[in-house]
Amino acid sequence: MWKREFLSPHRTVGFCSLRRSDGRRHRRQETELVLKQLFPLSCNYLSSVRFTKRSAACCVGKTFSGKGPPRSGDLSPSMTLHNMTWVRYPSHSSTSFEDIISSQSIISRFMHCYFALFVPPGLLAGIGILVVFIKTCARGTSENLNAPFLAHALSSLLMILFSFTVTARPDYQEVSFLECGTLSFFFNLAYFGSQYLVVLMMLGVYLERHPPQNALITKAHQNPMVSIGFVLVWAFCTALIVVALLGIENYHARTSCQLDPLFAWPEYEIIKFTFGFGVPSASHLFCFILLLVKRPRPAAHPPRPNAHAHLTAVVVAITMFVGRLFYNVSLLSRTALKMQRSIGTPQNELVMNIAEITLFAESCVGLVLVLFLHTPYRSGFFSFIRNITKVCRKRRAGSRSHEMPETQS
Incomplete structure (x- = not known):
């Protein structure tokens, strides 16, 4: 479980009120804007949640863990060439x-x-x-x-x-x-x-x-x-x-x-x-x-x-x-x-x-x-077929010869 740290009501919601250095604040804001553009549905909660590096990884992980198949642009760079678990029909x-x-x-x-x-x-x-x-x-x-x-x-x-x-x-x-x-x-x-x-x-x-x-x-x-x-x-x-x-x-x-x-x-x-x-x-x-x-x-x-x-x-x-x-x-x-x-x-x-x-x-x-x-x-194949037909004809002739005396009697 990734840890989310909600802001208390005494603090002003947003990244500007966080007690951080200016460099870190600007990096967080840039990361938030990029992720909102890439993942607008799964990152709407960022306006009320303090965004850390671990929660960013959580957001990206949620996007890949859906029920749909991974697309060519959605795959993580950590996937190696021999990892075929994502392959589906x-x-x-x-x-x-x-x-x-x-x-x-x-x-x-x-x-x-x-x-x-x-x-x-x-x-x-x-x-x-x-x-x-x-x-x-x-x-x-x-x-x-x-x-x-x-x-x-x-x-x-x-x-x-x-x-x-x-x-x-x-x-x-x-x-x-x-x-x-x-x-x-x-x-x-x-x-x-x-x-x-x-x-x-x-x-x-x-x-x-x-x-x-x-x-x-x-x-x-x-x-x-x-x-x-x-x-x-x-x-x-x-x-x-x-x-x-x-x-x-x-x-x-x-x-x-x-x-x-x-x-x-x-x-x-x-x-x-x-x-x-x-x-x-x-x-x-x-x-x-x-x-x-x-x-x-x-x-x-x-x-x-x-x-x-x-x-x-x-x-x-x-x-x-x-x-x-x-x-x-x-x-x-x-x-x-x-x-x-x-x-x-x-x-x-x-x-x-x-x-x-x-x-x-x-x-x-x-x-x-x-x-x-x-x-x-x-x-050889045609001779084999001829032999089979000859055997079938002989059997038919023999069956007919047995039937003729019965019909005459």
Whole structure:
């Protein structure tokens, strides 16, 4: 409790009657005028209360302790960059109800369109890739690029499963900080894994067209499981570093959770953009330029039967870049708002949610492209469907043959 010292009725109310030196009196009057201009509602009592330095701090503290969210100009300078306790979703704290209602309506429509149009084909394509790969491995006819395609399909399937967390939109899941951090870790593991597996596929395309001279690189290229293991270890370490930047202190407290938590430090989005989009995109571009510049000689390198795998890898890399560009730009814009000490507007929240749904839609599209552009997967998938239809026809024919004698009798 801050101490207020009321003047007795025998004294004249005002700062002029206080028994202080002239310098202190002038400083008090200047401070009173400034605070009355800045905080007119909370400082009306100054005309009857002796103003000291402690009561000034009380007045400023009352202004910040309201129920409304802190604005960019209202934050105390003592707030450090890593203090994210002031961060809130605009839909939970804004007073513009029309903007909140319209943005939530748009988010729910995007969510329903995603689950109706993208999730079923993506899940079906991922399961088809898994079944075809198991069959080709059983026959012993798998190619070097099939294993990275399978690993990419598994990471994309995990991304689709994580997308079920957006079913709570326009609201957010209420979990503990520890549960939210664990969910974010596994999501980032799948996110980084899918990015660097596409880099591995692009390197495989280049090494298929230009065989390496180094024996170690040749051995790693001929054994893709070693390369996949290295990529997964790198993705694990990167996801661990990123989750360490969440800044979780009270593990058991409840919070509104996203896969990329809002309460994360600004370094979280910066590191994720750098290692999850910047470095992989630069690697894709570098490999793509090498494929265009260093064309193999037709006589020395005749057309290989796995040219469809090369085309699939390039198309998946381009699709991933286009689909995740919007998401990473939205992450950086959220970081800029944190650096400015602003919670943003409902429109900023709307853009971030649309970008998150776009990221998941890109995973579904990538699985469909792998299934229908990669010839072994496409032929194996269609043969699997033919076998299922044959079995169904045989069962129908058998049921009809049993029904005919009963009808004749």
